[in-house]
Amino acid sequence: PLRSGQGHGVVGAGMTSGAPQWGTAPAQEPASGEEGFQAGQQYRSLFTEHPQPMWVCDQASLRLLAVNQAMAQHYGYREDELLGMDMRQLWPAAQRELADSAMGMCRDPRAAQTLATAATTWRHAHSGGRPMDMEVFVGLTEFDGRPAWQILAHDITERCRVEAELARLSRAQRMRNACSETLLRAGTEADLLHAVCAVAVQIGGYRMGWVGLAHDDEHKRIEPVAHAGGAGDYLARLHLSWSPGEKGGQGPAGICVRSSRTVVIRDLRSSPVFANVVEHMASLGFHAAVYLPLRGAQRSLGLLCLYAPEVLELGAQETQLLEAMAADLAFGMENLRARAEQQRLQAAMVKVATAVSAGTGEDFFERLAQHMAEALSAQVACVVRLQPPVDGQQLRAETLSHISDGVVQPRHEYALQGTPSALLLEQARLVIEDRVTESFPHDAALAQCQVRSYVGRQLADNGGTPIGMILVMFREPLQRIQLIDTALQIFAARAAAELQRQADDMRIRHQASLLNKASDAIIVRDLEHRITFWNEGAERLYGWGRAEALGRNAANLLYQDQQPFHEASALVLRNGEWNGELLQYARDGRKIEVEGRWTLVRNDQGETESILAINSNIGQRKASEREIQRLAFFDALTGLPNRAQFMQRISHALALAERQRQGGAL
Numbered sequence: 001p002l003r004s005g006q007g008h009g010v011v012g013a014g015m016t017s018g019a020p021q022w023g024t025a026p027a028q029e030p031a032s033g034e035e036g037f038q039a040g041q042q043y044r045s046l047f048t049e050h051p052q053p054m055w056v057c058d059q060a061s062l063r064l065l066a067v068n069q070a071m072a073q074h075y076g077y078r079e080d081e082l083l084g085m086d087m088r089q090l091w092p093a094a095q096r097e098l099a100d101s102a103m104g105m106c107r108d109p110r111a112a113q114t115l116a117t118a119a120t121t122w123r124h125a126h127s128g129g130r131p132m133d134m135e136v137f138v139g140l141t142e143f144d145g146r147p148a149w150q151i152l153a154h155d156i157t158e159r160c161r162v163e164a165e166l167a168r169l170s171r172a173q174r175m176r177n178a179c180s181e182t183l184l185r186a187g188t189e190a191d192l193l194h195a196v197c198a199v200a201v202q203i204g205g206y207r208m209g210w211v212g213l214a215h216d217d218e219h220k221r222i223e224p225v226a227h228a229g230g231a232g233d234y235l236a237r238l239h240l241s242w243s244p245g246e247k248g249g250q251g252p253a254g255i256c257v258r259s260s261r262t263v264v265i266r267d268l269r270s271s272p273v274f275a276n277v278v279e280h281m282a283s284l285g286f287h288a289a290v291y292l293p294l295r296g297a298q299r300s301l302g303l304l305c306l307y308a309p310e311v312l313e314l315g316a317q318e319t320q321l322l323e324a325m326a327a328d329l330a331f332g333m334e335n336l337r338a339r340a341e342q343q344r345l346q347a348a349m350v351k352v353a354t355a356v357s358a359g360t361g362e363d364f365f366e367r368l369a370q371h372m373a374e375a376l377s378a379q380v381a382c383v384v385r386l387q388p389p390v391d392g393q394q395l396r397a398e399t400l401s402h403i404s405d406g407v408v409q410p411r412h413e414y415a416l417q418g419t420p421s422a423l424l425l426e427q428a429r430l431v432i433e434d435r436v437t438e439s440f441p442h443d444a445a446l447a448q449c450q451v452r453s454y455v456g457r458q459l460a461d462n463g464g465t466p467i468g469m470i471l472v473m474f475r476e477p478l479q480r481i482q483l484i485d486t487a488l489q490i491f492a493a494r495a496a497a498e499l500q501r502q503a504d505d506m507r508i509r510h511q512a513s514l515l516n517k518a519s520d521a522i523i524v525r526d527l528e529h530r531i532t533f534w535n536e537g538a539e540r541l542y543g544w545g546r547a548e549a550l551g552r553n554a555a556n557l558l559y560q561d562q563q564p565f566h567e568a569s570a571l572v573l574r575n576g577e578w579n580g581e582l583l584q585y586a587r588d589g590r591k592i593e594v595e596g597r598w599t600l601v602r603n604d605q606g607e608t609e610s611i612l613a614i615n616s617n618i619g620q621r622k623a624s625e626r627e628i629q630r631l632a633f634f635d636a637l638t639g640l641p642n643r644a645q646f647m648q649r650i651s652h653a654l655a656l657a658e659r660q661r662q663g664g665a666l
Contacts, residue, residue, distance in 0.1 A: 074155060169321065176324060179325050210230075384397045449475075454471065457471070523615065573600065599612045
């Protein structure tokens with residue numbers, strides 16, 4: 001380039017009237033005469049024919065004073081259009097402030113010296129609007145005796161494009177690496193999504209990044225769930241869908257999710273989708289957008305959207321890196337979901353274990369339904385018992401527990417006809433994945449709860465006869481079917497066992513009420529002789545109340561001499577039964593003569609379990625027998641032994657004498 005003090009210009013060169021007089025500062029004696037004229041001609045020829053754009057600019061007004069042919073051709077103007085033009089017009093209209101900054105540097109002597117010896121880059125624009133990156137050298141000179149700048153420029157647009165693409169590739173690679181590190185550290189899906197959006201802004205240089213999840217609901221919504229940069233209220237106003245028939249489903253976000261392909265809008269101003277909001281987008285610093293699909297193994301999970309602060313020129317490699325980052329993110333989401341699902345499964349199994357071991361009684365089913373709703377994330381959970389059939393009436397059922405949105409509902413009865421429960425009378429399980437209300441339009445309870453899916457299981461007794469149902473309902477299409485069905489099977493087994501136990505208890509209580517009406521004492525004791533059953537007949541006979549007798553040792557409670565009791569117990573264990581007479585004692589110390597009929601009781605596996613004793617009070621009978629015997633040997637009036645008693649005693653004495661004689665003979 002022509003620089004001040006290097007002798008490239010000519011001072012005072014002879015030119016025609018009105019011709020520019022320009023040259024360098026007088027570092028030597030000015031040339032004279034013919035030499036000066038020839039030097040000026042030579043310089044003008046060099047300036048005009050130089051292959052790189054060159055021009056001279058007035059320092060004060062910034063008007064172009066001279067231009068060469070290369071500049072006119074490169075910038076797309078005629079020479080006469082350039083002469084007199086304000087040099088700031090070479091910058092794009094939106095970047096004129098950069099021109100003022102650049103010219104300000106030229107006015108600074110120290111900066112100007114730097115510009116003369118080192119290249120700087122200016123962003124200019126072709127007459128057609130195409131941006132050009134120009135590497136320029138600026139030198140000080142004079143034009144018609146006025147201070148001026150002489151400028152040599154070189155178009156480095158392609159070099160800048162390549163450098164920018166390499167920088168973007170490097171940035172995209174660093175962004176992907178940071179995303180991969182985030183995948184290793186993130187504990188939850190929400191943490192992962194927010195962290196990746198932050199990486200896109202902080203490392204990727206994007207103005208905003210957000211993630212939208214694709215829902216499989218009625219309107220197929222795309223819900224923004226995480227973002228970084230930009231303004232959060234912008235996302236709050238978005239109403240997106242991935243259904244082509246829904247409002248908001250024809251935009252780039254919907255197309256991206258629906259087609260699972262990347263959508264790039266390099267300049268939002270040229271996109272008709274953003275025609276109504278382009279000014280608002282520009283005010284937020286959004287000038288381009290990239291929509292990256294998050295593809296799962298089975299379905300589209302959603303999308304990652306990146307807003308760029310400048311018009312984008314994405315190359316194939318950069319696009320591949322962004323798509324690889326989105327694929328990594330989708331993989332991480334599915335891994336975290338699988339981990340969360342495993343944790344939910346473990347938690348569900350804990351709740352199942354808690355529920356099935358939650359004791360017995362009336363509140364058992366309520367706790368069971370609560371655990372069931374929590375474990376399976378169900379909005380509605382019920383345990384239902386069938387009512388005994390009544391002639392001429394529809395079969396009905398009663399809710400033993402009913403949980404809706406975590407709230408316990410009152411028990412109620414309902415007719416089974418027209419409900420999903422009716423199908424469970426004939427089949428062990430029922431799964432309706434979606435639109436359950438359409439399948440059972442006359443079930444008012446389904447419509448009231450606004451549920452969409454249903455899972456139920458039959459509860460049967462030991463003989464396989466249906467005695468109830470257990471069911472859960474959801475307000476969204478059914479997911480995790482295998483988990484729900486398996487867990488519900490466990491709940492159903494426990495609920496059926498409890499219903500069976502309650503039925504057995506009721507039957508036993510009925511039988512016990514019959515036993516209580518018996519006059520005999522009926523006692524059941526285990527093999528350690530602890531009393532486990534004590535009827536009202538035993539209370540009347542012995543004077544011990546039921547609560548006082550249960551758990552006590554029968555031998556200690558009823559006997560003073562326990563030897564006969566243990567001998568009889570041993571015979572029962574050996575022979576399975578025993579009949580005989582025993583002497584027992586009441587609470588008040590009275591002697592009680594009883595006739596016992598004891599039986600060994602075995603469980604379903606044939607193992608010895610307890611001893612059933614039916615003890616009858618024979619005190620009156622024994623007293624009558626003794627009275628008859630007394631009357632047989634003693635006179636009723638005198639009380640003296642009668643002839644029968646005398647003969648019995650003679651026989652006894654003779655027998656004794658005979659034994660003594662025989663003993664003496666020996």
